[in-house]
Amino acid sequence: MLTIPYWLTALSWVSIILASICFIYIVCDIIKHPQQMKIMTLVWPLTALFGSIIWVIAYKKWGENNSSHEMVMDGSMNMENSMNPKPMAVSVFIGTCHCGAGCSLADLMIEWLLYFFPTLYIFGGYPTIFSQKLFSGFVLAFILALCIGIMFQYFAIVPMKHLSRKEGILAAIKADTLSLSCWQIGMYITVSLCQLVVFPHCFGGAIPPTSPVFWFMMQIAMLVGFCTAYPMNWFLIKTGVKERM
Incomplete structure (x- = not known):
């Protein structure tokens, strides 16, 4: 029987509610200030689900200030931004967020799918390959995150490079696979x-997704994943595999 202390449950609820408020705030702000790069309309709110207040600050500093609404209001800003690109560290931060948004969405989806439809574990290798359902879930989450990540990358790369559909898909696969893998390594180690x-x-056992503590753990795991993916994103952007955002 699980015995989770009340303070941890309360702390988890506070973290989840705060992140949800940050998510809603960014969504509402983006509605008023549409993003120049449309895919960032999804990226910023999704990353706030684990980044909370820190990501709101990052959005206000590096996301909102580059909205298409402001570009229209001040035509000179576009020229100013092109002449003064973001520092490399900021571009890598945004690029890593781009990767993390797909991971966040995939993990959110897969955890509830596996909870309500546990037979799906067999498609991840349980029990034929893995004796632990956890690892089977990792496989399914990775596949879904990769699919979502490639889609996110596609809609980021194609407008910037003016690629064909085939070229865009290949470029997205190339850009997202290593970044996603590094993210998931950090995240999966933490969850494991x-x-x-x-x-x-x-507490006497693993914690199910019906507990707020589980999602608090996932927030922490996502932050660890961000840290492990950041160096790889720096490398990918530096070498031109990923576009500087």
């Missing part, structure tokens, strides 16, 4: 340690 070691030792 929590679900297989920390939670069983401290």
